[in-house]
Amino acid sequence: MDTITKSDLNILRNQIISDIGNLLDNKLANNNQSEEEFGWMRSKSIRKKLNISAGTLQNLRITGKIRFKKILGSYYYNSEDLMHLFDDGEI
Incomplete structure (x- = not known):
């Protein structure tokens, strides 16, 4: 033994x-579709969707251009803010 x-x-x-x-x-x-319908998306989903780096997403978070929540070490971002970034051409 x-x-x-x-x-x-x-x-x-x-x-x-x-x-x-x-x-x-x-x-x-x-469940990416249901994630977007829920209104909050994980970092990985947003980075893949926008084709941006983790640093770029961090800058968006720090500058307050996109709302976020941190849950158990993972960041979740508001999908409405993401759509406004496209509308305003801020990226």
Whole structure:
């Protein structure tokens, strides 16, 4: 019988967290339409939709051009603000 160490438990914990994150990302990727209807979109969705870098999105957040919420380490952005950016040509 093998002995389980703290290191083994940390590896297992990191793997479980990673797997849950991947499941959530896949679920959100499959539900992008409902995400937009809900009114808030994840960073990854917005960056993909606008073809912008994470730094550009961060600048939009910092300058207040797009509203955001931070939930459990992930940023969510208001889709209405995103549409106004297109209307105003601010990007």
